[in-house]
Amino acid sequence: MTSVRSALVASGKTYRTEGISQRVRQINISAIKEMPLIANRVGGCVSLGQGIPSFPTPPHIVDAVCRVLKEEPLSGKYTLGPGLPALREAVARHLEEQNGIAADPDREICITVGAMEALSAAMLTVVERGDEVILPSPNYASHIEQVLLAEGVPVFVPLHTADWGLDVEGIRRAVTPRTKAIVLCNPHNPTGANFAREDLRQIAQLAVEHDFFVISDETYDFLVYDGQSHFSLASLPELRDRIIATFSFSKKYAMTGWRVGYVYCSEGLLDQIMKIHDAVAICAPALSQYAALAALEGPQDCVAQIRTVLQSRRDLACDRLDDLSEFFDYVRPQGAYYLMMGTKAPGVDSMTYALRLLHEARVITIPGAAFGPTGEHHLRISFGGTEAEIEEAFHRMKQWLEGQPFGG
Ligand SMILES: Cc1ncc(COP(=O)(O)O)c(C=O)c1O
Known part of the structure; x- marks a missing residue:
């Protein structure tokens, strides 16, 4: 597999290894965090990558903190x-x-x-x-x-x-x-x-x-x-x-x-x-x-609201994936806000697939191999982003895939 590390090295980033402990040398920054770094250099990308929910922290929490900051020494x-x-x-x-x-x-x-x-x-x-x-x-x-x-x-x-x-x-x-x-x-x-x-x-x-x-x-x-x-x-x-x-x-x-x-x-x-x-x-x-x-x-209805919105974003992502069944298969998520898209492109590893999607379609996904060997030939997407981001990402993927990026 093309590793995130080698993709970064190819893009000019080098890692010092002399004097560094074996304990640290053997670990990597997870691809979840590295893909946005690469995307930042590429520019203009829409993200289905890292699991960051689009919601702001609820106002009653922010207000409480402002009060504490002023009043609690x-x-x-x-x-x-x-x-x-x-x-x-x-x-x-x-x-x-x-x-x-x-x-x-x-x-x-x-x-x-x-x-x-x-x-x-x-x-x-x-x-x-x-x-x-x-x-x-x-x-x-x-x-x-x-x-x-x-x-x-x-x-x-x-x-x-x-x-x-x-x-x-x-x-x-x-x-x-x-x-x-x-x-x-x-x-x-x-x-x-x-x-x-x-x-x-x-x-x-x-x-x-x-x-x-x-x-x-x-x-x-x-x-x-x-x-x-x-x-x-x-x-x-x-x-x-x-x-x-x-x-x-x-x-x-x-x-x-x-x-x-x-x-x-x-x-x-x-x-x-x-x-x-x-x-x-x-x-x-x-x-x-x-x-x-x-x-x-505080009130717990913010938790229920987040759940309701994310369920409808799950449904949206699944609908869009159903339109792309020629290219991906998937299992409908029952929890969290991720899904693994199985890629139907024999011979193309998940890192290569994700990097091409990023560079050519400007869509961030996470290569499945980052999630252990069973993740290979999958891309993980998060549907924590807004409906508009999900729509845009799928629109770009559809256009890109219809151009037969892996040959006809
Ligand atoms: C499964 C899992 N565990 C732990 C974490 C880290 O959570 P925290 O932000 O509380 O450190 C995440 C964040 O995405 C996660 O998905």
């Missing part, structure tokens, strides 16, 4: 390492209401710099050099880099391509004495799957039987469509001491830039995770924590 200072006590209490109430999880706000919750910090800290806490970490694949690209950064070995287990469901038997076969953890992201980025409860329960059972950790990335917990519900692995009592669940304010409250999320796990695990949190962040940004508090304590 502590708002510009470090908070306690695990976060503002009032926010941790609000998170605990939220976990109880949404998922039936009884979390101790003082011992089992830490507010983090987005779910991303929580995930990295979780991985560094439990994974040692050579430990295997199972990733149902395709998978969120950064999970791979987080495993590698902890010097673990990603073990990819393909999802069922017919519906992007979990292959429980495949996961069972992948378990070895070196298996340290599995990362489950549900609802799923990049496929939009909302995994079956029964499959999740069976994997929880496997974790108990074979004594490994479950890292549950629940960034999109609020975002399931067609009246379905989200099932949190963190609600299973049998996983009590082996689950590390991460959550985010980024998408739920349109707060991607505030960089705030949280981790929930048992006290014993959190004590260890806190060491990493202290070493890399000290605390999540204080103002963002006040924003998160306002988000949880």
